[in-house]
Amino acid sequence: MREEAEAGLALYDVTVRHHGPFGPVTAVDGVSLEVPRGTTVGLVGESGSGKSTLARAVVGLDSPCAGRITVGGREYRGRRAADRRRLGQQVQLVFQDPDTALDPRMTVRQSLAEAAGAFVRLDRRSREQRIGGLLELVGLDAGCADRVPRQLSGGQRQRVAVARALAVDPAVLIADEVTSALDVSVRAALLTTLRDLQRRMGFAMLFISHDLAAVRQVSDVVAVMYLGRIVETAATENLLRGPRHPYTRTLLSAVPSLHAGRRPVGEPLLPGEVPDPASPPTGCRFHPRCPVGPNRRPERDVCAARDPQQEAAGQPHRAACHFPYPADACPPHVVSVHQNADGDRTPRTPGDLPS
Numbered sequence: 001m002r003e004e005a006e007a008g009l010a011l012y013d014v015t016v017r018h019h020g021p022f023g024p025v026t027a028v029d030g031v032s033l034e035v036p037r038g039t040t041v042g043l044v045g046e047s048g049s050g051k052s053t054l055a056r057a058v059v060g061l062d063s064p065c066a067g068r069i070t071v072g073g074r075e076y077r078g079r080r081a082a083d084r085r086r087l088g089q090q091v092q093l094v095f096q097d098p099d100t101a102l103d104p105r106m107t108v109r110q111s112l113a114e115a116a117g118a119f120v121r122l123d124r125r126s127r128e129q130r131i132g133g134l135l136e137l138v139g140l141d142a143g144c145a146d147r148v149p150r151q152l153s154g155g156q157r158q159r160v161a162v163a164r165a166l167a168v169d170p171a172v173l174i175a176d177e178v179t180s181a182l183d184v185s186v187r188a189a190l191l192t193t194l195r196d197l198q199r200r201m202g203f204a205m206l207f208i209s210h211d212l213a214a215v216r217q218v219s220d221v222v223a224v225m226y227l228g229r230i231v232e233t234a235a236t237e238n239l240l241r242g243p244r245h246p247y248t249r250t251l252l253s254a255v256p257s258l259h260a261g262r263r264p265v266g267e268p269l270l271p272g273e274v275p276d277p278a279s280p281p282t283g284c285r286f287h288p289r290c291p292v293g294p295n296r297r298p299e300r301d302v303c304a305a306r307d308p309q310q311e312a313a314g315q316p317h318r319a320a321c322h323f324p325y326p327a328d329a330c331p332p333h334v335v336s337v338h339q340n341a342d343g344d345r346t347p348r349t350p351g352d353l354p355s
């Protein structure tokens with residue numbers, strides 16, 4: 001692909017390290033990923049796998065210690081204000097909690113005017129037009145403009161946060177758990193709006209979520225993270241119907257939610273201890289927990305000794321595993337999630353997945 005990943009988002013071998021109280025933690029370790037304009041990559045993985053750190057690195061909040069990130073075809077390395085401003089025009093981040101993006105004392109009009117005016121000077125009339133256009137874009141009626149956040153519902157507040165992010169017409173939008181605080185029907189409507197906006201505006205979207213049904217609704221491609229690495233990448237349906245990496249298979253069998261909060265406290269999502277990211281296992285990082293690894297199949301000792309690399313770029317379905325499943329093999333235990341009209345989540349076998 002290249003052309004700097006068709007002017008959306010591209011990461012090449014990016015590593016980000018945090019310096020915590022117990023020493024350095026490599027939260028993102030040599031990640032490469034491409035999100036061309038007009039497409040969405042869904043990023044999934046257990047809590048602590050490094051998804052948010054990766055997002056923060058893209059928007060310049062965390063600094064990679066190695067690798068390259070390009071946004072809208074350009075690399076932004078400098079810490080200078082002008083560089084940050086240019087990066088801010090190209091990439092925007094929307095979080096789970098819209099209240100972090102919205103000033104409780106500002107009306108929606110003021111909030112959008114501030115966002116729209118942050119990078120370009122607009123006269124009063126153009127600004128009003130821009131605000132009206134933004135409200136319409138995210139499906140809010142003009143009456144919302146004079147309200148403050150507490151006078152809006154959670155879904156409306158999230159739409160205002162999206163409108164603020166899109167006010168600068170970014171090349172890349174990062175949505176980090178944007179729907180997890182919303183009711184099922186509000187969530188579905190917001191996802192539809194995001195997809196629709198993407199079609200109209202053409203931004204690249206990195207969609208981070210614990211909710212596989214949401215990921216499935218908006219993503220063209222899904223990337224799976226484990227302990228700072230991307231272990232599998234494929235077109236959404238291929239990945240959900242026929243995961244090749246044992247981690248992805250185990251993860252999908254743990255649906256409906258990957259959210260730590262939905263489990264009893266202290267109980268890991270997958271069997272086995274979650275390794276400490278400050279000192280990851282040797283070889284394949286998943287091998288101590290792998291259901292088909294050396295703990296179960298001693299002849300697979302290579303998994304504990306050698307780090308598996310992702311299969312070559314350009315392959316449509318890539319897994320970083322010494323013994324990946326064939327692309328079309330679909331294990332009977334893997335289930336996916338279908339949300340019915342009442343919002344119930346019904347586990348189904350892959351053959352039952354609605355198209």
Ligand SMILES: Nc1ncnc2c1ncn2[C@@H]1O[C@H](COP(=O)(O)OP(=O)(O)OP(=O)(O)O)[C@@H](O)[C@H]1O
Nearest residue numbers: 018019020025027046047048049050051052053277
């Ligand atoms: N500021 C920080 N200082 C030290 N360690 C950090 C910091 N932020 C994150 N980490 C560690 O980096 C690793 C990755 O965390 P990160 O929040 O990126 O994961 P995540 O996949 O986004 O998790 P979640 O889904 O719970 O948001 C974790 O081990 C976390 O404890």
